Amino acid sequence: MKKQILAFFSAALLFWNCSGQPAKNVENISALALSEQLKKDPKIQLIDVRTPGEYAGGHIADAPNIDWNGDNFEQKVAVFDKTKPVYVYCKVGGRSTAAGHKLLAMGFTEVYNLEGGILKWDAAGLSDANDKIVGMCSQEFAELIQSDQKVFVNFYAPWCEPCKKMAPYMDQLGEKYKGKLTVARLNADEHKTLVRDMKVDTLPLVQLYENGKVVWQHSGYLSEAELQKHLP
Template sequence: MKLKIYTYLFISIILSSCQGQHTKKVETLDVKTYAEKLNITNNPQLIDVRTPEEYASGKINNAKNINWNANDFATQAEKLDKSKPVFVYCKVGGRSAQAANKLSEMGFKEIYNLDGGIMKWNAAGMQKEKSTTYIGMTDEAYQKLIASDKKVMINFSAVWCAPCQKMKPYILKMQEELKDHVTIIRLDADENKSLLEKMKIDGLPVVIVYENGKETWRNLGFISEEDLKKHL
């Protein structure tokens, strides 16, 4: 009986050891930790998994573009060195998390994903390369927009943001229902990138309420129609 128990324990230890050797490592790091890890890594493999258009509009210094949504993602990723760390990021962290898991499946052993993506990176003032072209509404135009004797609600959203699209129908409905005492304006985050960077907005969706040009309330993330109306 004891022999059977020892045999079972021995086999279990061996199996656990073998599984451990094949465990792939993916870590999601906050901006500060990600930047520190990036800085101490010699010739880091830094991968921007957004679209080429997003990549062209501004990226982290020395990042290479491998589009997660492209059919050749795996083919391009195979050109990287699997024995060295890989750093991935996207807009807010969703696509890069998927890409990180794919890299893990492909045999990469050390993978770091940027929590919150380049939006949090920019909001934290970490951006190394900046677009020379101002994208979207200027700060001056925005200040004129919120300077009203009525309440003004600004909703920053994006077509790729699932919570944004979930909120869109009732925000459009509220635009009409509450138009007599609240001005509700929806702004596309990608079309107003420079404004978001200046305001240090690091996630979506965002709702900001102003009275007489002064911010009185802000919400980051999904909020129900009922809860949103409480603040209007």
Template sequence: MKSHLLTLLFISFLSVSCKGQTANIETIPPTVFAEKISTTPNAQILDVRTPEEYAKQHLDHAVNVNWKGNDFVEKADKYNKTKPVFVYCLSGGRSKQAVAKLQELGFTTIYELQGGILKWNSSEIDVPSDKIIGICPQEYNDLLKSDKKILVDFYAEWCAPCKKMAPYLTKMQTEMADKVVIVRLNADENKTMLKELKIDELPTLILYENKEIKWKHSGYISEEDLKKQLQ
């Protein structure tokens, strides 16, 4: 009886031990992320954004494994689970979900890029490019020429908080036209100004008065709270 009990306890211990194995997961800033990649031979770098986003810009040697694709698990499962894997998206939302799934798949060391490509770009790790994407700084400054307050909203079509805010921002463009000019800029189409203003989170709202920044906010904000800032 005692022997049988010990056997059951041993099997139970093995089961718990196996299930309890956890991966070494670190969310690290761009400079550390870049350093770890440079010191890792044949680094496994997964860009978990859409193919369209990947085509516009991606880190050197990164492979596109779309988190929203139906074949994410199938593609990710082919990589070496005993070697470090580097994961990033645009701002961190999708990469967090991908990291959780990679842990389930058995990867032992996972590095996630804090803030995604947005923070990578604002950190200016890569050599600055002369190519202008979207409006240039001069054109942006021209938008600020008004005797009214100017609210600039940097958003993206894939951004959940941006989608939630879009209806009331569109409504406010008409309702508050006598007090404030609301300019909405698609972040994916205006990367030059994102880098210029060091924007690494979406949505980002910037309120100007006489061309000077009076208020800045990143992340979701309710219509009521936003209106208080615009009074």
């Protein structure tokens, strides 16, 4: 009974802070829900916490850029109203979640994180139309996967932690399966047009094509042993 009582109070502490108030957490908001919120109130507090380079490559309209990994993040976000909701986003949601927790620690009362980041936003077709082609286009990709042998495609990004873990054995695939498999590793930041057109919304993404058709795919981290089960 004593153990049960201690377990109860330990669990309760997870939901209450030292001031006796319910502990706050960063809440996720979907791309569509955030879009609807912006339609209702275009002046909501929305912050892009990516790098200036990422921001320059495309961002949600009117969202200021305050780099989570940059200098003076706390000082720069202090100008926002802590009593009103604030929304944060990055590429896929990792940095913005960390930034959101920092905002709560600073006294912001309501913090929302764009679930899946701007990658989900783009995949949902919510970005402003842009005719400029960045990287490989859909036609070039279609030609790539029309091959006499199977084609392995890996969408990744240099800042993506699961991608970094997979990089050592991904880099070796071309040589290891030479003559059996065509390997294409595509940096999502350098092939934005293709990522948008294919509605890629999670990194890393691996796909195996045969005669131009996807025969297997996987989103997220994948061990080398598990990957090899699906390769010729």
